[in-house]
Amino acid sequence: MYSFNNDYSECVHPKILDAIVSMNGEQNLGYGVDEQSENTRQIIRQKLKKEDAQIHFLPGGTITNLTFISHALRTYEAVIAASTGHINVHETGAIEATGHKVIAIKTTDGKLTPELIIPVLKEHTDEHAVKPAMVYLSNTTEVGTVYTIDEIIALSQFCKQNNLYLYLDGARLSMGLAVKEAGVNFENLAEYLDAFYIGGTKCGAMFGEALVILNDRLKQNFRFHMKQHGAMMAKGWIVALQFQVLFTDNLYEEIGKHCNEMAGLLSAFFESRGYSFFTPSNTNQIFPILPNHVIRRMREEYIASDWAVIDETHTAVRFCTSYATKREEIERFCERFEEFI
Numbered sequence: 001m002y003s004f005n006n007d008y009s010e011c012v013h014p015k016i017l018d019a020i021v022s023m024n025g026e027q028n029l030g031y032g033v034d035e036q037s038e039n040t041r042q043i044i045r046q047k048l049k050k051e052d053a054q055i056h057f058l059p060g061g062t063i064t065n066l067t068f069i070s071h072a073l074r075t076y077e078a079v080i081a082a083s084t085g086h087i088n089v090h091e092t093g094a095i096e097a098t099g100h101k102v103i104a105i106k107t108t109d110g111k112l113t114p115e116l117i118i119p120v121l122k123e124h125t126d127e128h129a130v131k132p133a134m135v136y137l138s139n140t141t142e143v144g145t146v147y148t149i150d151e152i153i154a155l156s157q158f159c160k161q162n163n164l165y166l167y168l169d170g171a172r173l174s175m176g177l178a179v180k181e182a183g184v185n186f187e188n189l190a191e192y193l194d195a196f197y198i199g200g201t202k203c204g205a206m207f208g209e210a211l212v213i214l215n216d217r218l219k220q221n222f223r224f225h226m227k228q229h230g231a232m233m234a235k236g237w238i239v240a241l242q243f244q245v246l247f248t249d250n251l252y253e254e255i256g257k258h259c260n261e262m263a264g265l266l267s268a269f270f271e272s273r274g275y276s277f278f279t280p281s282n283t284n285q286i287f288p289i290l291p292n293h294v295i296r297r298m299r300e301e302y303i304a305s306d307w308a309v310i311d312e313t314h315t316a317v318r319f320c321t322s323y324a325t326k327r328e329e330i331e332r333f334c335e336r337f338e339e340f341i
């Protein structure tokens, strides 16, 4: 069996493992106040060109979203997300469990725009409904699409005009940034967002995410909130060290590029066989629509997840590539696929 199920099937990028092994005997202070964490923060700040960015290391995506969002919002405030947004569909109501409504906006490509958000603001005008106070984006989105820099700027201006925080979930940021046509880079994320997190778990790290808070108001007392929500790791430096490696010699960018290229080979193969896609994606998650009888045969040798039922005989399947996906595995899949048809 070979798995295209997700981008966290393998343990860790070998360069990160080497770094962990070589510092194994080292002693560090706990809870993120150690030298490793501070050095990594400095490296990230330089990359963002934001000397005053506040950076925290957290263990995973859901806990980062729920800790940050519940820190930023007052009890009666709500967060706006695409209907496909991870906080809306795949976090077991984690945000709602902190008392904040997620207002979902129907989208097919996973992306929000000011035009889509305006009706929500028109519907929430007084104290008899929750107050929208934040817009949540993810890049890449949960359906593999990416925001362009112009789209992010438009959302940023709109959010400022309407007193909304703009927060970006970067679980797959290395893949998002690798789409050069989108024109998004670390510096402009730091310029246009109130906060975002740099994904590690799905981008080659063993685990961990780096939350970047840019808005001064949101920086206040975050560590208290983080600790209270169980998000402050005693061994936080293990995540920091991993980001140090990811930010050395452009490894983070390289990983995203590799993941996208491998998924691109799969896309090209499905296209050449005449299959269409549930959403157009040029990143590491692709969603070809396949006949169910083909999927049944494919399942005997490959793992990939069912994404959406298209009709009685077709299903959109998600194929996901990672830092560890080898070109030979894609070629072998393409050969084997001929037998499944």
Ligand SMILES: Cc1ncc(COP(=O)(O)O)c(C=O)c1O
Residues within 6 Å of the ligand: 059, 060, 061, 062, 063, 086, 138, 141, 142, 169, 171, 172, 201
């Ligand atoms: C966009 C996005 N955000 C957050 C998460 C949650 O991450 P975790 O499973 O580490 O809690 C995921 C996981 O798939 C994700 O795809």
